[in-house]
Amino acid sequence: MxxxxxxxxxxxxxxxxxxxEDDIKLRRCTAxxxxxxxxxxxxxxxxxxxxxxxxxxxxxxxxxxxxxxxxPESSCFGDCPICCLSLSLEPEKCTMMVCxxxxxxxxxVHGCRIANFNNMxxxxxxxxxxxxxxxxxxxxxxxEQDKQMKKRLEANDPVALRSQASEQYNKRERDCSGAFExxxxxxxxxxxxxxxxxxxxxxxxxxxxxDTRKEIHHAEEAAIGGHPGTRHHLGREEWNKGNTE
Numbered sequence: 001m002x003x004x005x006x007x008x009x010x011x012x013x014x015x016x017x018x019x020x021e022d023d024i025k026l027r028r029c030t031a032x033x034x035x036x037x038x039x040x041x042x043x044x045x046x047x048x049x050x051x052x053x054x055x056x057x058x059x060x061x062x063x064x065x066x067x068x069x070x071x072p073e074s075s076c077f078g079d080c081p082i083c084c085l086s087l088s089l090e091p092e093k094c095t096m097m098v099c100x101x102x103x104x105x106x107x108x109v110h111g112c113r114i115a116n117f118n119n120m121x122x123x124x125x126x127x128x129x130x131x132x133x134x135x136x137x138x139x140x141x142x143x144e145q146d147k148q149m150k151k152r153l154e155a156n157d158p159v160a161l162r163s164q165a166s167e168q169y170n171k172r173e174r175d176c177s178g179a180f181e182x183x184x185x186x187x188x189x190x191x192x193x194x195x196x197x198x199x200x201x202x203x204x205x206x207x208x209x210x211d212t213r214k215e216i217h218h219a220e221e222a223a224i225g226g227h228p229g230t231r232h233h234l235g236r237e238e239w240n241k242g243n244t245e
Contacts, residue, residue: 014050015042032057068234072226076192081133082108089228098145099136101152101159108132161186162194169197176207187218192225199230 012019013026014035020026026036029043032054037043077087077094081102087094088105095109096102112132129138139145152160165182168175180201186194199218202211222230238244 012036013038013042015046029054031055068220068224070224074226076222076226076228077103080105080108082112096159096163097131097133098139098148098152099131100134101157101163102131102133103159104132156185156189158186158189158191158194161189162191162197165194165197176201180207187221190225192222192227192230195219195222195225196227196230 028036075086094103161182165179169179183194183197195218199215202215219230
């Protein structure tokens with residue numbers, strides 16, 4: 001069902017077509033929450049037409065709930081590609097390498113720096129520091145760093161896209177449209193943090209129109225990806241609704 005048809009279905013009775021008004025209250029189908037009815041009679045009359053779609057939607061909702069409430073296997077930032085341990089949820093304890101957009105734990109970064117310092121041959125030859133993961137030489141200037149970042153953006157690397165979005169958002173003259181564009185691309189590639197940022201933008205109406213449906217969609221995607229802040233927020237919303245289970 002398209003977004004337009006879905007919107008029409010939720011504003012009028014799916015059986016008789018009567019619109020919701022002050023004296024007419026519509027109630028959702030409690031199995032799929034996809035359509036509304038003005039009476040029990042209309043719901044029974046429409047059941048033969050709606051049964052198959054209702055079961056399909058209910059099954060999809062059950063599968064989504066299973067993903068939503070499942071304990072994440074790792075951090076929303078993933079694992080350190082060197083030590084294979086989950087990355088910390090505290091950003092200051094991790095380092096993103098511009099050359100390859102890999103996020104490494106600071107322990108591995110520090111360990112590689114110590115190993116390079118102890119390598120007498122490298123010290124004698126004055127070899128420049130390199131990335132602990134891909135061994136690309138560390139950029140010496142801002143121009144070199146920007147060039148490496150541009151390559152990662154052209155490769156549609158979700159970590160690079162997310163980083164670029166944050167840079168656009170945190171500038172002195174905030175570029176919400178630019179940040180939204182990069183976060184949308186990163187979210188499309190499955191980045192949980194980007195989904196979280198988009199949910200906030202739709203919640204506050206920052207750079208986009210407020211949209212509760214899209215806010216919840218991106219919040220749920222972020223929660224499925226293991227983002228702790230979003231999982232806490234959704235849990236609080238369920239608590240406020242009385243859904244303590």
